[in-house]
Amino acid sequence: MSDVREYVLKTPPGGIKRYDHEALCDLLKVEDYSRVIFEQGVGREAIVRVYPTNPLMDVREISLDDLAMDGRGRITLGTYFDGSPLRFRLFDPKTGNAQRGAVFGTTGAGKSRLVQAILVACKASGIVVHLADLKHGQSVPEAKGNVATRVTTQYEAILMLRGLVAEAERRMAAYAEMGRSGFVKDAPDPLTYGIVDEANRLLEKGAPFRDEAALLIKELGRTGRSVGVGIIIAAQAGHLDELGGSDTLRAMLKEGEVILLRWSSAMMQQLVGDGLIPRGEALQPIPKVVGQVRKIRRYNETRADDEDDVNSQGMLYHLTGIRPTSMARTYVVGSIEPCTGYDPLILALYGPQAPPGEPIDLEAHMTAKERKAAGGGDGEDDEPSTSEPELDTATMSTAQRILAALPADGLTEVDLLAALNADGGREVRRGSLRTTISGLRGKGEIARPDSTGLIVPIPAD
Ligand SMILES: Nc1ncnc2c1ncn2[C@@H]1O[C@H](COP(=O)(O)OP(=O)(O)O)[C@@H](O)[C@H]1O
Ligand SMILES: [Mg+2]
Structure with a gap:
């Protein structure tokens, strides 16, 4: 040029x-x-x-080729200002690690479109996604039916995150049993992501599940990675406190994929002040309107009609990439003009096939107290009852069925297996019984094995 x-x-x-x-x-x-x-x-x-004009003003549409994971586990989300590709890692084949990712930016900066691109990429690459779209499902509506799990409320998001943590724990125990030190994709478990859009709603001050949400997200970032369970959040915030404190971010930034879209200068200062962006890294601000000339107009001069139209959506910095201070932009994802229903371009990217994976059984991750509250609150014909509730073993997880079947003084493995296979739920095999038990031992719900060989529950306090 x-x-x-x-x-x-x-x-x-x-x-x-x-x-x-x-x-x-x-x-x-x-x-x-x-x-x-x-x-x-x-x-x-x-x-x-x-440049004659901002080089990122006209980017092309994203394609399925961009979003197909390459041999290094990366997808292409957009371009740097000099035309080189903006890559985002979903998997590290060398270490077997899933990633933790964070996408930050103010309202309208382009977080959800970027998330949508990641969702399409996951579906195309056989990656299982459990999604929380906390703006009542409005942020990425086309994801409906294109992800394994889709929830739209904060409580369901918590159940979903509990489910992901439980899955990570199950895998840890199972892989340890297999003598394996890490994750091998699709052998037998698929690479899996929990994705939360508008995560700020879960993490902001006063949010009903703030502490647990921050804990679960941190826990997934810590333990999920090495067993192929990743977490990606998209969030806006005016203050670090609105993201569950700087800890959440610090964990993400330490080893993850962090993208910063248009962001208020106050937030930027906090990120630098908190050491989350290295001191001295100079980030050129991303303006709301690109191409605007701040010139005083003389009496007869008119301004262009569109001069205050926001046009910098998708411009970003990939803070954890190889060029953290180079401006980049996501390709065009979906229609530019608003659609009256689902965006046909985005639906076409997803394709008609069913998404990989099974939905998380949300009810299985309710606590006994929550289940009681949910079951007892609404029905008129509910008998007031002090007796044990009827167990619905068909919807319970294996772990829950084990805990329900175990008497205080324990059972042998043979007897426990027999009890489970007589409780009316799905058949439980010895292998899955063993891995679930080691998972429960890891969580302190079942005692460590001793010489009696009995499987003994640890009473909750
Ligand atoms: N990559 C993109 N491709 C096409 N349009 C985009 C892109 N990013 C943002 N936009 C436009 O900006 C609007 C806001 O983007 P969105 O992703 O919903 O922002 P956020 O989730 O940060 O509030 C979208 O409705 C769309 O019109
Ligand atoms: Mg959004």
Whole structure:
């Protein structure tokens, strides 16, 4: 591109500590600040390029090819300003690790479209997704029927997250039993993600399940990775407290995929202040309107009709990527014009086939107290009862059936297996009994094995 001016600058060792984009543009006499792209290189070099227009103004539509996971476990979500691909990792074949991901940005910055692209990628790559769309299912409506589990309320999201943590624990015990140190994709378990859009609703101050949500998300980030259970959240916030405190972010940033879309400058300062973005990393701000010239108009001059239309959706920094300070943008995902129903372009990306995986049995992850509250609250013909509730073994998890079947003084494995296979629920095989038991031992619900060989429950306190 001959009409691009390029300046190579020497910076102080370690790079620029404070970067004033406007001052630089004024110095270069460029009125449209978005035409100037600043990139801190490694060491003492920085590059400033002045484009005829912002190079990210016209990006192409995303394709299924972009979203097919490559041999390194990455998908392509968009492009950097210089045309190189913006890659996002969903799997690390070298370590067998699932990822934890976070997408941050203010309302309208493009979080949900980016999530939608990840959802399409997962479906196309045989990755099982359990999704919480906490804006009443409005953020990514086309995901309905295209993910294994889809919930839209905070309570269901908690049940879903409990289910994911339980699955991670089950896998840990099962893999340990198999003598395996890590996750091998699809042998036998699929790569699985929990994805929460509008996670701020779960994590903000005063949210009903805030503490548990933060705990479950952190727990998944900690233990899920190595057994192929990942977590991705999308969130907006004006303050770190609204994301369950800076801890949630710190865990994400330590080893994860973090994307920062348009973000208020106050939030940006907190991220730097809290050490979440390395000090001195100079991020050129992402304006709401790109291409706007802040020139005073003379008396007869008119402004363009569309000059205040937001047009920077999808512009972002991939903070944990190889170029954290280079501006990038997601490709166009779906229709530009609003649709009256489901977006046909997005439905076409998902394709008609059924999504991989089985839904999480949400009820199985209710506590006894919650189940009682849910069962006893509404029915007029509910008998008031103090006796043991009838167990619906068909909808209970194996773990719950085990705990229900075990008397206080325990059972042998043979007797427990017989009891389970007489309780009216699905058939339980010895292998799955053993892995579930080691999972329950890990959680402190069943005692460690001893010389009697009896399986003994640990009473809850
Ligand atoms: N990658 C994209 N491709 C096409 N349109 C986009 C993209 N990102 C954002 N938009 C536009 O911006 C609007 C807001 O994006 P959305 O993803 O819903 O933002 P957020 O979830 O951050 O509030 C969308 O309705 C769409 O019109
Ligand atoms: Mg959204």
